[in-house]
Amino acid sequence: MKAARFYDKGDIRIEDIPEPTVEPGTVGIKVAWCGICGTDLHEFMEGPIFIPPCGHPHPISGESAPVTMGHEFSGVVYAVGEGVDDIKVGQHVVVEPYIVADDVPTGPGSNYHLSKNMNFIGLGGRGGGLSEKIAVKRRWVHPISDKIPLDQAALIEPLSVGHHAFVRSGAKAGDIALVGGAGPIGLLLAAILKAKGLKVIITELSAARKDKARESGGADYILDPSQVDVVEEVKKITNGEGVDVAFECSSVNKVLDTLVEACKPTAVVVIVSI
Structure with a gap:
């Protein structure tokens, strides 16, 4: 089968x-x-x-480059292994792409995403979504409704990042949120915030991403820091108070600085990006 394999910086091969x-x-x-x-x-x-360099195997997966890439994916079950009796061939599924040690608890409330040597399917080994087929441990496979188009279902993994950020923030309906960065994570987060009843302000430089923010309808206000003073504009929108919650989704330090300045006292800032 075909797969996109990472060998080294600048070297991904279809094999x-x-x-x-x-x-x-x-x-x-x-x-x-x-x-x-x-x-x-x-x-x-x-x-x-995140990918273990060639000759330096990951302590859990035992794999190193070359590895198959891709961790945001959807698909259809074509086979189930012995002992799997709650998923059927033909079901539509998405994958929670974790690699954690076998002795790490993964039940509700467990912080398995913070466990030692944690890595990701599609980065740390164990196959990847940029291939025709993959076999995944049952724990990480999540059935979805057949009514969800599979191209949209591939966005469930990054959508869950936005949802996790929302939950961590403690934000609630009626709050005003400022999202720094209108990339895929920022836009998916904005959609969640709107669905939860928040007013959403997005700050973004890129014309293409501003257009996508307008098209998606996830923002009440879109501010371009090259054209306006974001902090001053936020103060106008919030009657001088500042936002209740802010989310950094760009990995740019200046954006983080702006978010902090635009927050009211006691506001929460969530660092979503790495």
Whole structure:
């Protein structure tokens, strides 16, 4: 089968590799759609970062470059391994792309995303969504409704990042939020905030991303810091008070500084980007 394989910085190759073995406790998925995350782009341009370099295997997966990339994906189940009795062939699914040690609790309320040596399917090994098929441990496979188009379903993984940020913020309906950066994560987060009843201000330089923010309808206000003083504009919008909550989604220090200045006392700032 075809797969996009990371070898080193600037070196990703489309190769023929064997189809995965659907072992006991795993689910075989025929990939439908896979997003290209900003993390993938950073790996290509500056890596390896999360990807274990060749000759330095990851302590949990045991794999190192070359690895198959892709962790934002949807697909259809084509096989189930022995012991998997709650998922059927033909079901539509998405994957929570974690690699954690077997002894780490992964139930509700567990902080497995902070566990030692945690990595990601599609970066730390164990296949990836930029391939025709993948076999994933049952724990990380989430069935979805057949009514959700599979191209949209591939956005569920980055959407969950935005939802996690919203939950961590403690924001509530009626609050005013400032989102720094209208990339995919910023826009998905804005959609969640709107759905939860918040007023949303987005700050963004890129013309293309500003257009997408307008098209998506996730923002009440879109501010371009090259054209306006964002802090002053926020003060006007909030009657001089500042925002209740802010989310940094750009990885740019100046954006973080602006968000802090635009917040009212006791506001919460969530760092979403790495």
